[in-house]
Amino acid sequence: MAPELNGKKFLLQGNEAMAEGAIAAGCRFFAGYPITPASEISERMSYRLPQVDGTFIQMEDEISSLGAVIGASLAGVKSMTATSGPGFSLMQENLGYACITEVPCVVVNVMRGGPSTGLPTSPAQGDVLQARWGTHGDHPVIVLSVSSVSECFSIIVTAFNLSEKYRVPVVVLSDEVVAHSRETFTIPAADSIEVVDRIVPNVPPEWYKPYEDNSRGVPPMAAMGDGYRHHVTGLVHDAHGFPTERPDEIEAFLKRQFRKITNGFFEIQITKKFNIEDAEIAVIAYGSVARSAHRAVAMARSQGIKAGLIQLVTLFPFPKSTVVNVMRQCKAVLVPEMNMGQISREAKRVNTGLTKVFKYNRIDGQLISPVEIFEELQKM
Amino acid sequence: MFSGMTELRHKYLRHHKKFPHVWCPGCGNGIVLGALIRAIERLNLEKDDIVFASGIGCSGRMPTYVDFNTLHTTHGRALTFATGIKLANPSLNVIAVMGDGDATAIGGNHFIHAARRNLDLTAIIINNQIYGMTGGQASPTTPYGAQSTTSPFSNIEHAFSIAELAVAAGASFVARGTVYHAAQLDKLLEKGINKIGFSVVEIMSNCHVQFGRRNQMGDPVTMLNWLKEHAVSKDNGSSMPPDSLDAKFTIGILADTDKPDYIEEYKKIRLKAQRG
Amino acid sequence: MDVDRFEIRLSGSGGQGIILASIILAEAAGIFAGYNVSQTQSYGPEARGGRCKAEVVISSKPIDYPKAVQLDMMLAMNQASCDSYCFDFKANGLLLVDSGLVDQTPTSRVVALPFTKIARESAGRDLAANIVALGALGHFCPLLSRKSLESALSARVPQETKKMNSKALKAGIKAAEKFDMDSLPRSILPEEEEEI
Structure with a gap:
């Protein structure tokens, strides 16, 4: 049996606390590619996930890492990746895919000096607007930031919760100082951590419209293999998930993406x-x-x-x-x-x-x- | 016989959804889709347990038409999404369909690493030797000397040999077929899907509209004849890649080896981790 | 003991075990002595060589700024790091240096002990110099008991090196005990200024 960590005090690095927070939030899949100063998140996940019947995989680059994360989430498993600036730039393509297909996932960017290879071991906050606008096209996204080891844990949990609730990728910005600082931190008891899971459809498959609007603007999400056999595409799609070129359907679809976030301002905007x-x-x-x-x-x-x-x-x-x-x-x-x-x-x-x-x-x-x-x- | 195919169409196609399809009359993609459906029918797989993923291009539209869990991903990345899905739910049969540019140019790195990693996925690569959907630009498998809209004088690059590349990268099962040899194609796909480990089926196909038209093969029949005349069975000699318009290429099973796949290996890792 | 901020900086070259020593120090204070602790570091791309700095902030209260502001103690394990990182001292701040590797010190409240030589003699390995220095740091740090240091060390290092490291720690403490603190000025500020 894996050791029980909840309720115990540790001297944890920000990166390590992020991994623990993700596991506490129910994350059971991680795909990543080595990069300073984010690698300790991958390393901890490679050690911890198999202990809790989760899966870690090291991919060939950051593009594939986020691809695998979105795939795992489509199969119903909470998923995450972590990187730094250069890798975050590569992830922009699939970040947009997660936005348009409304697949919950968490992307951590431990910011280092840029542009390009920049300053691999030094802190910076240069990727803030990239996190908001990095992928092409109009899109909503939630961007959170962390300032301490305890926030690395708690805000990752929040990130998963918001991602699941609003079906949107959540970017968590850390930086080299937070990532590599070690602070004393007591991992909370499991039952004291609020964990939100995505809403799944409760209608029979023939009634299921995977992208149908509702009052929240967040349609229930079926996992692949659960019998709903729906279609997922990066093309703008109709309520059934199939590509559409009808202006009325396009506008309704894209505006819903913004509305669902606007509806949640009260709980999303944390200060x-x-x-x-x-x-x-x-x-x-x-x-x-x-x-x-x-x-x-x-x-x-x-x-x-x-x-x-x-x-x-x-x-x-x-x-x-x-x-x-x-x-x-x-x-x-x-x-x-x-x-x-x-x-x-x-x-x-x-x-x-x-x-x-x-x-x-x-x-x-x-x-x-x-x-x-x-x-x-x-x-x- | 005809009624049998009609039944299959009703069983597997989303016929009330997004038809007519986007492919040109005479396109080889339809033959590939037919072969895939027949292979799945013969393997008696549940539709709920099949994930069919694609990248971008004409092949990318294929999942739209079939009644599986379907996924149309970003250009070149189908295998990366497939990897996540399979790892998250190993009970699913995950099949990715890609084009030659999709799988070996923009997705080339994902392709060789998926082969090396040996996760139990099936990669179907439709090789029509051109970027069709974007208008006939040269791809990594456009033969040396061929014409395309981005090699208007002549293609001076040399073609990738997809199946041979997959063998070298470590795929458990590798085969090459053509859309002319349809009966053989059914069997190759059936074997590929059934194989535990990473399997690759490269399918030489015709794009008479974008490739053939610029290379004196402007109709599907001429192109299918070209496939017929240039394909050589694996049984008749050693492996030959399709690297020029004149050269012949091998079809059949190029590799079929047994080694533990990623899922089996990862189960052992979990046991080690949980022993503490 | 109630403390607002007690700050320690450890420095040396990559490969001397500076970061490991700072982590053990932080765990001794944070896990075994019950304080809030923040440990930070800065380093270059080299795994061996180059300059390396780690800081430990210890407090009874939540720690806002995680890095050192005014040093209570500093360790310099070579001349380059002593030259680069010896600043921001409190008036009664204490500098510990490896006397075999540091000739010049920019302050008068200095404890110069031959950590590397002691490591070689006590534990048989130069590499244990970081643990010898840790023992000395622990001795001069009023917040750390010998027991908390020993527990933290034992929890961090690999089983097969425990004995060797334990010897190094003890030798460091012993050398520090012998050092005559009365030989040092109480403050690095001039006397009249201090009285204000």
Whole structure:
């Protein structure tokens, strides 16, 4: 028997916690290709999945990894892959396939410096907009980010839950700092973890329309081999799953893709707040930079500066309402990022003259430190 | 006899769905689909247990028409999706159909690694020596010296030998047939599907519209005659690949070996892992 | 013991076991002594050679920023890493160096012990120098007991090397015990500044 890990305290790497979170969420298939700084996720999965009757396979590249993941999910098994920038670029093709066929899956991108081979062992946040818009065509996608080992566990569970519930690929952005940091973490008891499974059809096969609209905009999903024998295609398809070129069917299909996500904004857009109630200035941060920001806000408070922090867990759909509320309240907001300004663009987009949006950017492969953010807050 | 085929059509085709099909009159794809259905009927497989996946191109539309669990994936990637499906549910019979450009150009790496890995899948590769759907561009199996819309003066590249490539990469079962030799094709597909491990059936087919028309074989009968005249049974000599318009090529079973497939091997891994 | 942030940096060249030593240190504090711990590292593409740095932050509270801000202790296992990473010290911060490999130190609160030589003599292997140094670090770290270090070491290293590593750890602790702390200045800041 495999050792029982739940309820025990470990010193875990972010990457290892991701693997454990995935298994806790019910993931039983992983396909991947070696890449720094994401390889430890594959390594842990290759060890852990066979213990729980799951399957790990190392594929020939990242394209095939996501292909296999989508295939396994179509056969009814929760599936995931993990990579870093160069591999994430290769995955864009099949990420679009998962979007249009509405196949739940989780794709982890442990961000490193780019473009191209870039800085394999250094952190960055340069893939934020790629995660949202990387695959071609209009498409909805959910992008989450993690800032700590415990979030690597809990947010992966959330990623699977949202993916299953909305039938959409969920991208989880980590970065080299979070991925390779080890922190003490107690794996929660199995019954304390909320796990959501996809809705399966309860009608006889002859009645089943695999892409029929309903109030949620998320049709039930039959697994291959369950007797429904439906068709899955990357072509735009009708309610039966067959290719269509009828404008009325095309528009209804594509708009439903957006509607199902919009309907779920309330639970999809996850943020965490720190010292925000009476804040006059606020930091908007995500990933490992949110950790620095947390400390910077505490430093500012100790100096009498009324600073607060919103940590964005969900990057897309961009948590507009929360951010706008803080913008109404604060005279200025600061968006520190390890890129030249990707989420600050979103912040500026939703800021309709409510406040001033400052950015602070670092692209030298180093984590932004608390002192740097604190000094920016002092200037504001 | 005719009533027998009608029965098969009703049993296996989604006749009330997306017909007429997209293929040109005289296309070899129909012969391949017929052979596949007959092979499945003879093997007495349940429709619910069959997954039929494809990539992109004319062959990519084939799963649309048959009443299995069907999947039309991205270009060249059919085998990667098939790999995930088979591993997630090993009780399914997973068959992938691909074209020559699909399987050996954009999907070439997936193809050789699937053969090496020896997962129990069946790969049907319809080799019509051209990119048909996109308008007759040269493919990795377009013969040296042939005309295409991207080799208007002459093709100066040399053709892949798909079946021989599969043998070298380690596939458990490899065969080559043609759409002219339809009776043999039924048997090759039957054996390929029945084989435990990775099996490849390369099927030489005719695209008279995009390939034949530019190479003095503008109708299906001429092309089928070309297949008839250039195919040599494996029993009559050693393996020969289809590498030029004049050369002959071998048809029949090129490899049939027994080795443990990936699913069997992975079961042992699970036992090791769970022993702790 | 209640502590806000106790920060330790370990540095050396790739292959000296710096990251392993930092993990054992972190597990001693996090798993066996019950603190919250964050362990981070930075390294180049080399598995052997090159510079290598690992940091351990220990706290009774949740840790926000996972990397070191102000060092309580630092270990330098060669001159290059000592030159590169010796900054951000607290006034009473302590630098430990391998006296056989580091000649020059940029601070006066230095414990210089021949970790590699001790490793060779006690455990028969130069490679155990990281564990000798870990013993010394543990001795000077007020949050770690000898028992927590021994437990963490035993849980991490392979069965066949346990005995050898245990000898190295003990030798490191013993060497540290002999070191006269009173010979060091209490602070690296000038006296008058410290009183403010």
